[in-house]
Every structure is written in structure tokens, then in C-alpha cells.
Amino acid sequence: MSTTYLEAIRQGLWEEMERDPNVFLLGEDIGVYGGAFKVTAGFFEHFGEKRVVDTPISEAAIVGASIGAGLMGLRPVAEMQFADFISCGFDQIVNFAAKCRYRWGASVPMVVRAPSGGGIHGGPYHSQNPEMWFVRTPGLKVVAPATAYDAKGLIKSAIRDNDPVIYFEHKGLYRRIKEDLPAEEYTVPIGLAKVVREGRDLSIITYGAMVWVALEAAEKLSAEGASVEVVDLRTLLPLDRETVCASVKKTSKALLLHEDTRTGGMAGELAASISESVFDYLDAPILRVTAPDTPVPYSPPLEDAFLPNAEKVVEKARWLLRY
Amino acid sequence: MSAIRAFPPLSSDRAGGQAELAHTCLYYMALMRELEDRIERKLYRQGKIVGGVYVGRGQEAIPVGTALLAGEDDVLLPAHRDMAAFLIRGIPAGRILAQYMGRVDGPTRGREGNMHMGDMKLNLVSIISALAATVPVAAGCALALRYQGKNGVAFSYFGDGATSRGDWHEGVNFASVQKLPVVFICNNNQYAYSTPLSAQMACANVADRGPAYNMPAEIVDGNDVFAVHAATQRAVAHARAGLGPYLLECKTFRMTGHSAHDAAHYVPSGMFDEWGKLDPITRCEARMLEEGWAGAGEFEHLRAAIRQEVDDAVAWAEKSPYPDPATLLDDVYESPQ
Ligand SMILES: Cc1ncc(C[n+]2csc(CCOP(=O)(O)OP(=O)(O)O)c2C)c(N)n1
């Protein structure tokens, strides 16, 4: 039976809670209600109020309490109702959790789940992709799965990790994608990108929901005779520069794609890494397809114009392929 | 958790209980005073301490009167003027000095300065600079204690100014809603840097914030170590009994500038003199003489012993090497990336 991205996250959480009594959940409306997106529906009934903690609307307290519990040896998984509100707990994440190990040798095994991304007409405060706020913070790990397989494998790895992990789950993928998952237990290692489509002529490097946009574009381009490789970063911090650079070395052309806005986005870091390591192999400038530097607009024509899509990717890719 | 330090040996002729407690309190208050004096007035001025120095002169009764009540399962989250909490919990003076001097034998091996240190083996959580950030973390520690079936309490320390931060209110509210075993300990020294209490909050007391959270809040004479100790016993008993958090507002005065570089010209003249008369060490000694818990002359002996202890600690810390720059990249993550 095929499993949705949302169900994959549920399964990962459920299995880890069954496996390790130190794993518990906290967040707003996650208990009886099962969470704004129903990711934790049924957990309260099964695991009880001790392990599924409904909190006040206090993101700093949710993250802070997770840090405290993590320091004491538990494995909290905090839910932000929307990634957009993670900024209310920002200081706890970047100044407290991220720096404990370096400063005083303390482990903070904490996961913060952040439902992110646009395309659902959520407007400026229910659509953002705030991953780079955290990718800029040494001491954190940041993951952004694109597939149901990775969603499950990465939530399990995140929970088992002894460093704080920010887990971006794309709302637009929750019920849109599904696949058959292995019956047996598996995890996906943090820190490893994956080539999700092999090609020779051009590398599209991306993550999250944009992986599907890249694959759609690659399919269209293949009808035109181009062989496009797609790299899914999966983890944004620590960044798997090796896989990225190996792909570009092979194809000699790089198109960097993300749903996040342009300036200071992941593409800039990737471009610098590529030019530092494999400049000699490049046959064309490195190009970006990203959202523009604006808040995420609400009205459908505006949001459509804001979001990258396969057409925008194909256009840039054609230019690169001709170069 | 065997590293928690035993109290200094007491002479056998002392009437137990209160007398013993008084001697222990006096020792830690005097040690904190001597260490901080040495740090602020000597090592800092000699350029041996390069970073910020924030001392708790005049406030020693607060960390001492509270932290002495923390057992092994309890968790402490001391703030920047609570040095005695570290001493009581078992961080020796030499290591504190090494921390200030950026040496490798400080608890953070040169990554941090002043009171920014902790050790989970001692259930001692390091503050971060952002004020009140440890308040929700304390709630999380308390949640974990309950989760783990331990009877421990979290001791959450902060100043009056910190209670204006959202993190403070979020943390206190969460602890109250969850009825978590936290003792919130405010040192109300009436200033936050240059900002007096009246510009910090519209209520007269930090304790006035308690009822909003349905949390008992007690105002304590923060310069009377015995009063602080007794109030902490009530607070801890309440929290341990599963009745939820308890707020102690310890009224005191910051007998220095905000930090070693601040001459505190904004403090109205006379306040230092007025509060100097309420010095917690002097008051403790007076009480001890009055109760017959100590004889005259004993205190000079103690001070000499403490001066020696601090001399030795300084010498030890100065011998500690600076960290090797090759360790710069270590420990950002559990395993190298
Ligand atoms: C969030 C935040 N803002 C500003 C500062 C700078 N700062 C450090 S200590 C301090 C005053 C703190 O006052 P209080 O909480 O009363 O503690 P006290 O120093 O008086 O013990 C300020 C403003 C800080 N550390 N954190």
C-alpha cells in the first residue's frame, strides 16, 4: 500500500516512540486534536498525555522546554504549527540549542518539526521557507525531505541524533505524493544528498518540494534530447558538497533551484562551493531559479508568479544547455 | 553524580543544625566575595581577564541560601551573579578563574567567559547571554524530571530585568499550566544595567507577577541568608509535592556597576551606603555571634583561609594553558562533519 509523505512522517514518529520511551512530542494542538495537519492524530490516544504534550501558544517555551528535556536525556520532538512561527522560538534554537555542545559540551537531542512551503494559498505567514535562518547557524542540523521514503527515514535519524535538528516538512507534499515504503525498518542518514535522476548534460541541484519541479522539468527536457541530472540535497546542514560537486564535475553545468527567496538562499552557498571546487569543469555560468525577494503573496496569480515551477526551470535550463 | 562537593569540614564543638548551616553559608558567601573581588578588582584591571565581568557583590546570600538546598536530582540554572551556586555544586574556584582567563581548564575550555558555564554531570545548566532564556529551559528540565519519575526540582535564577522578557513569561506560564516542579528565584537588585525597576515594570514587586500565573510568590529579604534559606525550603517543598512552581523574589541591591567597566553614576547617591549597612556577610556574622554559633576571632581566621584558597586557585588557573587554536572546529557537533 502506497504511503503519503504525511503518513511517512507519522510512521517515523510512531516507530521511534514505540522504540524509545524517551521520545516524546510537544506542541500546540497536537494532542486530542492531532495537530493542525493531523500528523499526530491518534498519538495522544495511544501514547497518553505524558508523551504527547499540548502546550500553550508559546514557541519559545516549546523550544526552550525541549532543550531542557533534551539536556536531561529525553528526546523531545517539538512541532511548530507552521514553520512561519519558528521565529518566535528563534533565540532558543540559534542561541541556546545550537551552541550548547560547543560552549559547554552538553548534548541537546531535540527535533523541531517545521511545516513549511507555499503553493497552498497560505499567504505571507503560512507559506515561508525559513531554512536559511538555521543553515547559517553552526551546531544545528537542518533537513528538508522531498519524498515519503526520506521523510520517514530522516525523521527517525533526526530523533536519534544527539544534536538539535530542524526538520522542514513541506506542507504541499503532505498528501500530494506517495510511494511504497519498505516493510522493514530503515533510516536515512543526515548529511547525505542523493542523485534522484541521472543525467549527462546539466545538473539541477535542489531540495524539498522543488525536487518534484526539477524532475518534471528534466522529463520535459529529455523529450528535447537533453539528459538532466537532479540532485536532492535532503540535508541542508551539514551540506553534502561532495555529491553536489561530483554531479557538476560530470555534467559541467549547474542550475540551482529553491522555493526560498533569492538573496542569501542556499543557491548562493552552492554556487560558491561549486566554483571553489570544480570551477575548471564548468562549461557555463551557474544559474539560479528561486522565488524573488518578496514576502509570499496570497492571491493565486501573485503566488504562482512567486513560486518557481517547471516552466521557469526549463527556460533557464535550455539557455544553459545551449551555452 | 558523585562530584558534588561536600561542605567544608566543620569543627566538632559546634551545636549542629543551624550553626553548621551558618558556617557553611558564611564560607560560600565569603568565598564568592573574595573570588569576585579578586576577579573584578585585580585580575580584570591587570588585563588578565579580557572579557566581561559581572559580579554579585552584596547578593551572595541568594545563590548560597538557595543552592545549598539543591540535592543530586535537582537541576540548577544559575544566572550571571550567582557564582556561589557553581561553587556549591562542585566547580572549584580554580576552574572558575581559568574560565575567566580563557584557559583550557575552565569548564568551557576557553569557549566562554564569566558565569557562562555548566556541566550536566552536576545537573548544572549554562545560561546564555539572552536574559531569561533559561526560564523555559528550566521548565523543560522539570518536565524531564517528572517524566523520569524523579523527585527533583529545577532552580531557575534570573534578575528583575529578565522578568520583562517574553521568554520569562512563556516559561513561567508553561511551568504553571503543567504544574512543573520549578523554583523561580529572582534577585531583585533594583537595576538592570542602568534601568531602575520603575522603568522595567509597572508593578511594585516581581512577586506581583505570580498571581497572573496562579503561582505562589514570596518576597524575601535577599540580604539575609537565613531568610533566603528558609523561604527556599518552603518553595522547594511546594514544588516537590507536585503543587507546581513557586516564585521567590529576593530583594537586594547590586553593590557595583552593571559590570566592571560601569561606574554606576546613575545610582542615586546614598543607595550604596544604605545597602552597604545590610551587607549579607556582615549580617550573617552578626547573627552567628548573637546566637553563639561562632566566637569572635573566628571570622578573621576564615577570611585568611579563604584568601589563601583564592591565592592558590589563581596560581593554579594562571598555570593552565590557553586552548590550542587547532581545537577551534571541535565539538560543533557530536561527530566531526
Ligand atoms: C535579551 C538580552 N537583552 C539585553 C542584554 C544585555 N544585558 C545584559 S545584563 C542586562 C541587565 C540585566 O538585568 P537583570 O535581569 O535585572 O539582572 P542583573 O544584571 O541586575 O542581575 C542587560 C540589559 C542581554 N544580555 N540579553
Ligand SMILES: [Mg+2]
Ligand atoms: Mg537586576
